[in-house]
Amino acid sequence: MNIILLRKNDFIDPDTVVLKGRRKEHILNVLKGKKGEDLFCGLVNGSMGPGRITAIDLSMVKLKVTLEQEPPPALPLTLVLALPRPKMLKRILESSTALGVKKIFLINAWRVEKSYWQSPVLRDENIDKILSLGLEQAKDTVMPELFKKKLFTPFVKQELKTISKDSMCITAHPKAEIPCPGNITCRTTLVLGPEGGFIDREIETLETIGFQSVNLGRRILRTETAVPVIISRLFSTAITSP
Amino acid sequence: MNIILLRKNDFIDPDTVVLKGRRKEHILNVLKGKKGEDLFCGLVNGSMGPGRITAIDLSMVKLKVTLEQEPPPALPLTLVLALPRPKMLKRILESSTALGVKKIFLINAWRVEKSYWQSPVLRDENIDKILSLGLEQAKDTVMPELFKKKLFTPFVKQELKTISKDSMCITAHPKAEIPCPGNITCRTTLVLGPEGGFIDREIETLETIGFQSVNLGRRILRTETAVPVIISRLFSTAITSP
Numbered sequence: 001m002n003i004i005l006l007r008k009n010d011f012i013d014p015d016t017v018v019l020k021g022r023r024k025e026h027i028l029n030v031l032k033g034k035k036g037e038d039l040f041c042g043l044v045n046g047s048m049g050p051g052r053i054t055a056i057d058l059s060m061v062k063l064k065v066t067l068e069q070e071p072p073p074a075l076p077l078t079l080v081l082a083l084p085r086p087k088m089l090k091r092i093l094e095s096s097t098a099l100g101v102k103k104i105f106l107i108n109a110w111r112v113e114k115s116y117w118q119s120p121v122l123r124d125e126n127i128d129k130i131l132s133l134g135l136e137q138a139k140d141t142v143m144p145e146l147f148k149k150k151l152f153t154p155f156v157k158q159e160l161k162t163i164s165k166d167s168m169c170i171t172a173h174p175k176a177e178i179p180c181p182g183n184i185t186c187r188t189t190l191v192l193g194p195e196g197g198f199i200d201r202e203i204e205t206l207e208t209i210g211f212q213s214v215n216l217g218r219r220i221l222r223t224e225t226a227v228p229v230i231i232s233r234l235f236s237t238a239i240t241s242p
Numbered sequence: 243m244n245i246i247l248l249r250k251n252d253f254i255d256p257d258t259v260v261l262k263g264r265r266k267e268h269i270l271n272v273l274k275g276k277k278g279e280d281l282f283c284g285l286v287n288g289s290m291g292p293g294r295i296t297a298i299d300l301s302m303v304k305l306k307v308t309l310e311q312e313p314p315p316a317l318p319l320t321l322v323l324a325l326p327r328p329k330m331l332k333r334i335l336e337s338s339t340a341l342g343v344k345k346i347f348l349i350n351a352w353r354v355e356k357s358y359w360q361s362p363v364l365r366d367e368n369i370d371k372i373l374s375l376g377l378e379q380a381k382d383t384v385m386p387e388l389f390k391k392k393l394f395t396p397f398v399k400q401e402l403k404t405i406s407k408d409s410m411c412i413t414a415h416p417k418a419e420i421p422c423p424g425n426i427t428c429r430t431t432l433v434l435g436p437e438g439g440f441i442d443r444e445i446e447t448l449e450t451i452g453f454q455s456v457n458l459g460r461r462i463l464r465t466e467t468a469v470p471v472i473i474s475r476l477f478s479t480a481i482t483s484p
Contacts, residue, residue, distance in 0.1 A: 002462050072460050091333075095467040138461035179482045183424070217482040218314050219380040220244050225337040225470050229481065232474040239471065240421045240459040 001026050003139045004041045004051060005132055006065070017041075017051065019061045027053075027061045041065050042141035044132075071141045075100040075235050076187040078163060082109040082194035084223050086119040090130055091224045097134025097144050099231050099239065105163070107149045107156075109202055111194040117150060153205060161209045164189035169211040172230055173203060174220055176213035183236045190230065192223060243268050245381045246283045246293060247374055248307070259283075259293070261303045269295075269303050283307050284383035286374075313383045317342040317477050318429040320405060324351040324436035326465050328361040332372055333466045339376025339386050341473050341481065347405070349391045349398075351444055353436040359392060395447060403451045406431035411453045414472055415445060416462055418455035425478045432472065434465060 004027070010017040019027070027033040035053050041063065042048035048071055051063035079096055083089065083106045096104060108117075120126060131144055149155040167187035172180065174197060191211060193202070203213055221229060232239060246269070252259040261269070269275040277295050283305065284290035290313055293305035321338055325331065325348045338346060350359075362368060373386055391397040409429040414422065416439060433453060435444070445455055463471060474481060 091466075095464070098461060098463055098467060099471070100461060137464055140461065182478045182482075215482070219340060219342060219382065219481070221340055222337070222379055224333075225340060228467050228470040229341070229474040232471040233478050233482070236424045236475050236478065239461070240424075240457070240475070 001030070001136045002040065003048065003136055003141070004039050004063075005136055005141065006041055006043045006051075008043070015065055016054070017063050017065060019063070020059070024059075024061045028056070028058070033061065039063065040139065041067065042071065042135075042139070043067055044135075044141055044143055046141055047071070048139070048141055072100065072139065073238070073241070074102045074142060075231065075238060076167075076185070077101050077231065077235070078103040078105070078167065078189045079227075080105040080107055080160065080189065080191040081223070081227075082107055082192065082198070083112045083116045084194065085113070085116060086121040088222070088224050089116075089119075089121055092227050093127070093130045093146075094134040094137070095224070095228055096231070097131050097140075098138035099228065100138070100140065101231070102142060102144045104144055104146045105149055105155075105160075106146065108152045109194045110152075110199045111196045117148075122148065152202060156205050156209060160189075160206075164210070169209075171198070171203065171206050171211045171213045172216060172226060173198065173213040174215055175203075176215040178212065178214050180214040180216050180230060180233060182233045184234055185238065188234060190234070192226065192230075195223070243272070243378045244282065245290065245378055245383070246281050246305075247378055247383065248283055248285045248293075250285070257307055258296070259305050259307060261305070262301070266301075266303045270298070270300070275303065281305065282381065283309065284313065284377075284381070285309055286377075286383055286385055288383055289313070290381070290383055314342065314381065315480070315483070316344045316384060317473065317480060318409075318427070319343050319473065319477070320345040320347070320409065320431045321469075322347040322349060322402065322431065322433040323465070323469075324349055324434065324440070325354045325358050326436065327355070327358060328363040330464070330466050331358075331361075331363055334469050335369070335372045335388075336376040336379070337466070337470055338473070339373050339382075340380040341470065342380070342382065343473070344384060344386045346386055346388045347391055347397075347402075348388065350394045351436045352394075352441045353438045359390075364390065394444060398447050398451060402431075402448075406452070411451075413440070413445065413448050413453045413455045414458060414468065415440065415455040416457060417445075418457040420454065420456050422456040422458050422472060422475060424475045426476055427480065430476060432476070434468065434472075437465070 041051035055062035283293035293307040297304035
C-alpha cells in the first residue's frame with residue numbers, strides 16, 4: 001500500500017477522513033502509524049497528497065489531508081483481453097492497473113473456458129478490490145473502467161470499431177509475421193487472445209475492422225507475462241517518465 | 243507445455259524416448275496425443291524438433307525424435323534478485339526463464355524476510371520444476387543457472403564484481419534519478435531489490451563496484467511486474483527477434 005486510497009464517504013469534513021477496516025489495519029499493523037505522522041493519500045478518481053494522523057486507536061484512524069497533487073499520467077491504451085483463468089485475471093488486472101491502463105474490456109473467445117465467466121472474481125466488488133490493489137501499488141488514484149463482453153462477434157463488429165476509433169489497433173498473435181511496434185506515444189487499442197490463442201476466424205474478424213496482428217518473437221509467453229512485456233515495449237518512454 | 247522437455251535418461255536409444263509421469267499425463271490428457279502424431283520436443287540444454295508418437299498407452303508414451311533445431315537465443319542478461327516471497331519467486335523465475343534469462347542470483351538484503359530462505363520452493367528439485375515450466379512455456383531447452391547467496395556484502399564485494407565484468411551494471415531503484423536505459427544489446431547485469439527496496443547502504447555498496455541506480459518512472463511496481471517490464475524495456479529488439 002504505497003498510497004491510502006480514500007473514498008468520498010470516508011470524509012467527515014472537507015479535509016478530514018476517518019478510516020476503519022482494511023486501511024486502518026494496514027496503518028496500525030504494517031505502517032505502524034503514529035499521531036503526527038504523514039501518510040501518502042489520494043481520493044479515488046481525484047488528487048493526492050499527505051494525510052497527517054490526528055487520532056489513532058484500535059478502532060479508527062483520523063487523518064487531516066491536503067490533496068493537491070495530480071495522479072500520475074495514464075497510458076493511452078485500451079486493453080481488450082480474452083477472459084483468462086480467474087487466478088491469472090487477478091494478476092493481470094492488478095499489474096495493468098499499476099502500469100496505468102484505464103480502460104479494460106474482458107471478452108469471450110472460442111478458447112475461453114465458459115466456466116471462467118462464472119468466477120466470483122468477476123463480481124463488481126471483487127473487481128473493485130483488485131483494481132484498488134493496483135492503484136495502491138502504483139500510487140495512483142484513477143480507477144480503470146472495466147467492461148465484460150460475453151459475445152465475441154457482436155462486440156468486435158458493433159462496439160470495438162467505435163471504441164478503437166482514431167487509435168492504433170493491434171492484436172498480439174503468435175502466428176503474426178509483423179513484430180509488435182515499440183516506443184510509441186499514440187492512442188492504442190491492444191487485443192490479447194486466450195491461452196492457446198485466437199482461432200483463425202477470430203483473427204480474421206479483428207482484421208476486418210482494422211486490427212493488425214503482431215508478434216512478440218518466437219518465445220510464447222503466458223498472458224500475465226505478455227501483458228507487462230507488451231505494455232513496456234509499446235510505451236517504454238511513457239512508463240519511465242518522471 | 244509448448245515443448246516436451248526430454249532428459250538424457252528418457253532415451254532408450256539415440257532417437258527414441260519413453261515418457262512416464264507428468265509429461266505422459268499431459269500428452270494423454272491435454273494434448274490428446276495419438277500414434278503417428280508429431281509433438282514438439284527438446285533435449286534439456288540441447289536441440290529441439292519433432293517427436294513422432296510410435297506407441298502410446300495409459301502407462302507410457304514412446305516418441306521417435308529428430309532434434310535438429312537450435313533453441314531460441316538467450317538474453318545477455320544476468321539477473322540478481324533480492325529473494326522475494328516464495329509465491330512471487332515462483333512466478334518471477336518462471337517468467338524470467340520464459341523470457342530467456344540464463345543466469346539468476348538470489349541474494350539476501352536488509353529487507354528480505356529471513357524466513358524466505360527456509361522456503362521449500364528453494365530446494366533444488368523445486369527450482370528445477372519451476373525453471374522447466376518456464377522453458378516449456380517459451381519453447382526453449384536451455385536451463386538457467388541459479389545461485390543462492392545468503393550474505394549481501396561479501397557477495398557484492400567479492401563475487402558480483404567478477405560476475406558483472408564487461409557488462410552494463412544497473413540497479414533498479416525507485417529513488418534513482420536516471421531513467422532505466424532501453425533497447426540495448428550489450429551484456430547486462432541487473433540488480434533488483436526486495437519489497438520496500440534496498441536500504442541506502444546497500445545501494446552505496448553496489449555503487450562502489452560500479453552499479454548505476456536507475457528508475458522505472460514514478461509508478462512503483464511489484465517485483466513480479468517490474469521484472470518483465472524492465473527486461474522488455476532493456477531488450478525490446480532481442481525479445482521480439484524471430
